[in-house]
Amino acid sequence: MNMKRFTARLSLRARLYLFSGAILTLFAINVSTHLWGSLARTESLVAYRDTVNAAQLTSDLQQSLEAARQQVLVLSTLRETTDEPLDANEQTAALTDLENIEARLRRLGTIGTEGTEDYYRRLQESTTRLISGWKAFYRQYNDTDAAIDVDSAVNFNDAIQRLGELDQRQEFLAIQRSNAIDRTIALTDRITVIGFITTIAVTLVLVVVLIRATNASLQRLKTGAQRFGSGDLTYRIRENLEAGEIRDLAHTFNDMSGKLQIAIDEVQSAKADADSANAAKSMFLANVSHELRTPLNAIIGYSEMLQDEIGDPGDVDRDQFRHDLGTIIFSGRQLLSLINDILDLSKIETGKMQVSLEWFQPSALIFQVCDALSPLVNQYNNRLELDIDNDAMGEMHSDPGKLQQIITNLFSNSCKFTEDGVITVAATMDNKWLTVVVSDTGIGMTADQQSRVFQAFVQAESNTGVKYGGTGLGLAIVREFCSMLGGHIELESKPGVGSRFSVQLPVDPESALANA
Amino acid sequence: MTGNSLKVLLVEDNALNRDMLSRRLGRAGFTVITAEDGAAALDEMRANAPDAVLLDMNLPIKDGWTVASEAKQDPALATIPIIALTAHAMEADRQKALSAGCDDYATKPIDFPALVAKLEALL
Known part of the structure; x- marks a missing residue:
């Protein structure tokens, strides 16, 4: 022994x-x-x-x-x-x-x-x-x-x-x-x-001992290789039982098994990532299909009905016709904005959304947006308050198109969920950050709703889109644009009290990134 | 169109779609009553005993699947045929509606003549 x-x-x-x-x-x-x-x-x-x-x-x-x-x-x-x-x-x-x-x-x-x-x-x-x-x-x-x-x-x-x-x-x-x-x-x-x-006997004994000792080592290596081969990559050959080349070999085997395990883990995690990306893609397509069908239902339904009614004997009810055509136009526009949002989101997800930086006056841009969206304010009998110190705000180096879309989405969002209330747009700027706050006295959201509201195709309630319109993509796009411009968005809200979206963007994203 | 004067309950929360579909059904000779949410739909079914129900699935208060399964469990309502109306166009969505208790299924945008044919087939 x-x-x-x-x-x-x-x-x-x-x-x-x-x-x-x-x-x-x-x-x-x-x-x-x-x-x-x-x-x-x-x-x-x-x-x-x-x-x-x-x-x-x-x-x-x-x-x-x-x-x-x-x-x-x-x-x-x-x-x-x-x-x-x-x-x-x-x-x-x-x-x-x-x-x-x-x-x-x-x-x-x-x-x-x-x-x-x-x-x-x-x-x-x-x-x-x-x-x-x-x-x-x-x-x-x-x-x-x-x-x-x-x-x-x-x-x-x-x-x-x-x-x-x-x-x-x-x-x-x-x-x-x-x-x-x-x-x-x-x-x-x-x-x-x-x-x-004696020589013959000792030689035989030595040969037997050599063969048995070597055979035992090789047997352990073989067992290890079989376990690895059958997929048990957590198994380890006991290196301390071996010496010299066989120990090296055992170590190499164990090393190989460890690396295989890592490689398999990587492949599995890559597969899981791919699967979940694939599932997200399918979900996205199903959502897109669903969202496109809703306005199309109104467009096709009203068009077919008008086609039927125009063949009726007697006078055409012009007011009714005008109303129905307006509905078709409204649904068509909703469809267009939905398609635009889907394209934007798809560009963001595939990394093809470009940021084009230029120097511009953010206060002027905010005034323009609020002016353009004033019909939305009046739609539900709301009042707009602006708190922007035009003289104190200088120029910023950012993407004005994206800032315009951020403010438009937040502003129209507030208008949609507020009735007989106040929409406030406030903006301040120091030498580092532009802060834009859009707040309302609308229906507000619970904490659970707040946590989901920035996800694509998700609205606070599954029936929100039917009731208030919108695609469920606006806030997802706002959040993506904020992070693309080097900033972030925060949300405070209370059900029945209102919501407050606060956007912070760097005055110069290049210097902000350099400072980060 | 057929002047059958059958009573149809249209459950739809979207005002545009509800207005459009009820007018088209009326022109087609159906008597249309409407409901805007799932709870109201079940009340209408009990109160007015419609000959058929056109049921949107994404409804406030009680969604369409709940309405369908509760109606089928209620002996007084179980015999009323229900046609699901939904913008969810996948095969899985159809199966989900049928297994909730709907008797048929129509995808938005609605193919109106086909919907009328389905109604007449059920009645």
Whole structure:
């Protein structure tokens, strides 16, 4: 478990490197164990061969020493019994033989010396004494005065005994070394086999751990990808369980999911916006259709009726005709103003309504509008009060056409909803703002009605248009124009008391925007 | 025109349209009584038992849909045929009027000969 947790914390590359390293190290240990075993075997074999060679040399030397002694004993007997001298050739040959023995003794000292040093030293002391005695015998052989004691049985026996001891020692060592070889072979074979088995086992374990740890990581990634694929974009792959590249990959997956969620949210909100815009459009069309049909009903109905009546026998009622034609004209004009308002509103909504700024006298413009609309004031027996200080008001930089429409709409609105009352138009201007207030003593509005009255096609009551005329677009257009000119409109109203519309427009919208 | 002298209740709050339609119906031989709002319409139906009702939908006090559904729930009025008159020209508006209890539906501007045909078909 700890191993798994540990490997899970390593990056994929680190895992692969680590596991390859571990497997290679195991193989290296295995191969060096094998090599060491081979080396030990070779060393043991070399030592065994030296011991065998040395033993052979020892038995050779024993034979040579016995032959040399035999020769010395025979020649010693001959010298005592006859006076025949030993010729030079025979003497040299005998000495050469002895030196040959000495050379072989020295060679014995160079091979398989380990464990036999003491035996060899004693053998050498003994043989040196023996052979130097024999050499002296051969050199003095022809000197008849010299008394030569060659009966060196003590020396000889001593040398033979030393040789025997060395031989025994070498035989013992040979047996010991051959046993050691057997043991070494058995040991190195065992180590090699154990090493290979261990390597295979550890490799298998490492491979399994690597595969399982990596597989678990990949499984988590796969689960995450499947959850994302099935649309669960709030799911998150647990990045802290992973390391290195897989952690990066998990992070990238999570990141991708988050971005997808954002993109989907954006698309959905864009779709909702489009849907609601579409619904608003359909609503607008339905409203336009409804508003156009109402005056058309009067126009068509009266026209058809007049057409019928003109075919009636007898005199035409001219007054009735005039009244009906007036109704047709009134409805036609209402239709025209409705179409104009719809076009204005459509231009505003599609952003095609242009503002054309110029310098003009707002007080003059307000007087003009009030003058032009005076028939409306009289229609319901109202009185107009103007509160405009013509001299104190200078020029302003704005769109006079739009200001004219704002005042016209507010003014005609007040006239429509007021009977036997007072319409007041007041205007003031400082160096920043023009304020125009249109107030009346008309029917007024409740708070709920006030909140809806600036929406297109909405009047205070659904039947207001039928009762008072109007399209329900006038105030919506006024509000849009105010904001296009950099200003705003406020409404105060009380049912049965009256309404007060207050418009504030910047004297110069460009400097007002710059100050904002 | 047909001199059937049937009694028709015209419910319409717009004075111009009420004047125009009542005169045309009168010329066509109908006896016309009028009402300006929904509550008055129900009163007229009870008081004068018209042979048919021409009902505008956007009415003050009680709107046309309410008038139609209340009339159909009242056993005394349920048999009086109602034709909805409205400037709402969408199919959904027609369905809304019919499901409120109206027997037929006519869109403004009114096709007068077709309206007379509808009335005669219902009566």
